[in-house]
Amino acid sequence: MGQRVAAVGFGQTYHRSRRDDVNGIELIGEAVRSALEDAELTIDDIDAIVIGNMDHFEAVNYMDNWSADGTGAFMKPVFKVTTGGTTGTTVGIAGYHHVASEMFDVVLAVGWEKNSESDTTGAIITCSDPIFDRFSFSGALPGLAVEASAYMKQYGVKEEDAARVAVRDRRHGALNPYSHLQSEITTEDVLNSTMLSYPVKLLDICPRTDGAGAVIFAGERKAKKISPRPAWVIGTSVRHANCYFGDVDYTANDSLKYATRELFGNVGIKEPLKELDLVELYQPYTFAGLKWMEYMGICGPGESPQLVWDGVTDLGGELPFNPSGGVLCTNCIGATGMLRIGEAALQIQGKAGARQVEGANLALATGFGGTFWTDMMLLSSRPW
Amino acid sequence: MSSSGETELIKLQEVADLPYHWSAGKYGSKFLRSLRDEKKLWGTRCPQCEKVYFPPREVCGPCFAYIDEWVELSTEGTLMAFSVVNFPFIDPELGDKRPVPYTFGYIQLDGCDTAMSHFVNEHDHTKLSGGMRVKAVFKEDGQRVGNMLDILYFEIKEKQ
Numbered sequence: 454m455g456q457r458v459a460a461v462g463f464g465q466t467y468h469r470s471r472r473d474d475v476n477g478i479e480l481i482g483e484a485v486r487s488a489l490e491d492a493e494l495t496i497d498d499i500d501a502i503v504i505g506n507m508d509h510f511e512a513v514n515y516m517d518n519w520s521a522d523g524t525g526a527f528m529k530p531v532f533k534v535t536t537g538g539t540t541g542t543t544v545g546i547a548g549y550h551h552v553a554s555e556m557f558d559v560v561l562a563v564g565w566e567k568n569s570e571s572d573t574t575g576a577i578i579t580c581s582d583p584i585f586d587r588f589s590f591s592g593a594l595p596g597l598a599v600e601a602s603a604y605m606k607q608y609g610v611k612e613e614d615a616a617r618v619a620v621r622d623r624r625h626g627a628l629n630p631y632s633h634l635q636s637e638i639t640t641e642d643v644l645n646s647t648m649l650s651y652p653v654k655l656l657d658i659c660p661r662t663d664g665a666g667a668v669i670f671a672g673e674r675k676a677k678k679i680s681p682r683p684a685w686v687i688g689t690s691v692r693h694a695n696c697y698f699g700d701v702d703y704t705a706n707d708s709l710k711y712a713t714r715e716l717f718g719n720v721g722i723k724e725p726l727k728e729l730d731l732v733e734l735y736q737p738y739t740f741a742g743l744k745w746m747e748y749m750g751i752c753g754p755g756e757s758p759q760l761v762w763d764g765v766t767d768l769g770g771e772l773p774f775n776p777s778g779g780v781l782c783t784n785c786i787g788a789t790g791m792l793r794i795g796e797a798a799l800q801i802q803g804k805a806g807a808r809q810v811e812g813a814n815l816a817l818a819t820g821f822g823g824t825f826w827t828d829m830m831l832l833s834s835r836p837w
Numbered sequence: 838m839s840s841s842g843e844t845e846l847i848k849l850q851e852v853a854d855l856p857y858h859w860s861a862g863k864y865g866s867k868f869l870r871s872l873r874d875e876k877k878l879w880g881t882r883c884p885q886c887e888k889v890y891f892p893p894r895e896v897c898g899p900c901f902a903y904i905d906e907w908v909e910l911s912t913e914g915t916l917m918a919f920s921v922v923n924f925p926f927i928d929p930e931l932g933d934k935r936p937v938p939y940t941f942g943y944i945q946l947d948g949c950d951t952a953m954s955h956f957v958n959e960h961d962h963t964k965l966s967g968g969m970r971v972k973a974v975f976k977e978d979g980q981r982v983g984n985m986l987d988i989l990y991f992e993i994k995e996k997q
Contacts, residue, residue, distance in 0.1 A: 473846045473848060474846060512853070572926060572927040574924075574926035574927070575926055575927035575928065575929045576929070578928070578929050579929050582892075583857070583859045583930075584859055584861050584865055584869075584892075584984070584985070585865070585892040585953075585954075585985060586954050587929075587930060588930070588984070588985050588986055589941055589954045589955050589956055589985075590941070590954060591922045591924075591926065591935070591939075591941055592926065594920075594922075594924070595920035595922055595941045598920035599918040599919065599920050599941075599943065602918065602919075602920070602967070603918055603967065606967065647923075648923060649923055649924050650920045650921065650922050650923060650924065651920060651921050651962040695898065696898065697892060697951070698943075698954050699891065699943055699951050699952035699953050699954050700890075700898075700951045700952075703917075703918055703943070
C-alpha cells in the first residue's frame with residue numbers, strides 16, 4: 454500500500470477583513486468551487502474531505518457537519534482536524550496522508566475562518582491552560598513580542614530590520630488579487646505604526662481576515678490525468694512541543710529546527726538557500742521572517758537581516774519568501790496554513806500570475822501555532 | 838421596509854454566558870492550597886532529567902516519566918522575558934475588556950527550570966530588562982482563594 458501524491462487544484466476566496474455578505478458555509482463553498490474549477494473536477498470526483506478551523510472562533514460545534522453544503526461532503530467521508538495556528542497545514546498534511554495511504558484517490562482539504570465573527574484574541578486565549586496560564590495570557594502577540602525582544606538582544610537586530618520584512622511581503626501582496634492587504638508600505642510606515650506590544654507594532658503583525666482555502670490532493674495514477682503539471686508532495690514533517698507557556702524557550706525555535714532537519718534530511722537538501730525556489734512561511738509577524746530563516750538553516754544565526762536587506766528573499770531574489778504576500782497580508786487563521794500549501798502548489802504549477810517565481814520547481818510551505826509548533830510540506834515539480 | 842431594502846445584510850449577536858468548572862487535579866490542588874494557606878510555591882522534579890517544573894505536574898513531557906517528588910520553590914526569581922500589552926481585548930474569563938496597559942512576564946523562580954507566566958507591576962518597557970530580579974507580591978491573608986491571582990504581581994527587587 455502507498456502511493457505518491459500531488460496537489461492538483463487550489464481555490465481561495467477574495468480575502469477581506471469582513472465578509473458580511475456570506476455565512477461560513479457560503480465562504481467555504483466559494484473556495485471549494487474555485488478549487489474544483491481549477492482542477493477541472495466535479496464534486497463527484499472527490500472521495501473524501503478534510504476540513505479545519507480554529508476552535509471557539511465561530512463557536513459552531515460539529516463544524517464538519519454544519520459546513521457539508523459548502524464542502525460538498527453530503528454522503529462522503531469528512532474529517533475535522535484542528536491544531537491551532539497550524540490547522541491549515543495539518544489539514545493539508547492529513548489530506549496528503551489520506552491519499553498516500555491509497556485508501557482514497559482524490560481528497561479535498563479545506564481550511565477557513567471568519568475572524569470577524571468573534572474577538573480573535575479572546576478566542577485564542579481559550580487555547581491556554583485555564584488554571585495556570587489563562588489569567589495573564591493575552592493571545593498570540595505577547596509570546597511573539599517576547600521572542601522578538603530576546604532575538605534583538607541576542608544578535609543586535611533592529612526594529613528597522615524587521616520592518617524591511619513587512620515592506621517585502623506587502624509589496625508581494627500587492628501583486629496578489631486575493632490578498633486581504635494590497636497596498637505597499639515603507640519601513641518608516643512600519644516604524645511609525647502604533648506600538649502594540651513592544652517591540653511589535655501594528656504593521657509588524659498579521660491582520661485578522663475572513664477567508665477560506667481549498668487544495669485538492671490526488672494519487673499518482675490520477676494526478677497526471679487531472680493536471681498537466683501536478684505539484685508533488687515530496688515530504689512533510691510535524692513537531693509539536695510544550696503545553697504550558699512558561700516551558701517554552703522563546704530564545705530558540707526547536708520545533709522549526711527539528712522539523713526542518715527531518716524534512717531536508719529525508720529529501721537530501723543540504724543547501725536550502727540554493728536548492729529551494731521559494732518559501733511560503735507561516736510568518737505571523739516580521740521578526741519571524743528573520744529569526745526563523747536562521748532556525749531553518751537558510752543562513753547562520755544573526756545573518757538573516759543582511760539577506761533580507763540585500764533582496765535575497767524578494768521576488769526576483771535567490772530565494773523569494775512569501776511571494777503571495779504571506780500571512781502579513783492575509784490571515785484567515787484556519788485557512789492560513791492551507792494558503793501556504795496552495796500558494797506553493799500554484800507556484801510549482803506555474804499558475805501564480807504576477808507573483809510567479811520564475812522556474813519554481815521546489816517550494817516549501819510551513820505552518821506555525823501553539824507553543825511554537827511546526828508543520829512543513831515540500832512540493833516539487835518532480836515526483837519523489 | 839428599511840431604506841436599505843433588499844441589499845441589507847443582517848448580523849446577529851449572541852452574548853454567551855457559558856460557565857465552566859476546571860479540575861486542578863491532585864498536583865495543581867496541592868500547589869494552589871499551599872499558595873492560598875501558606876504563600877508557598879511548589880514544583881515537581883522529574884526523576885529522569887531532574888528538571889524542576891512549574892506548574893507542578895504528574896508527568897515530564899519530554900521524558901514521559903511519572904513524577905512524585907515535590908520541591909519548594911522560591912517566591913523570588915528572574916524576569917526571563919516580558920511584554921507590555923497595550924491593546925484592548927475581551928478576557929474570555931470575565932467577558933469584559935482586560936485593563937491595559939499591563940506587563941506580561943515569564944518569571945523563572947529560583948529552584949525551578951521552567952517559567953511562570955504572570956504580571957509585573959512596571960508598565961514602562963524602558964525600565965524593564967531580561968535578567969532583572971523580581972519577587973512575588975501576595976494578596977493579604979484571608980483574601981487568598983486558591984488561584985494564580987493570589988499572587989497579585991511580581992515587583993522588581995532592585996533597580997539595575
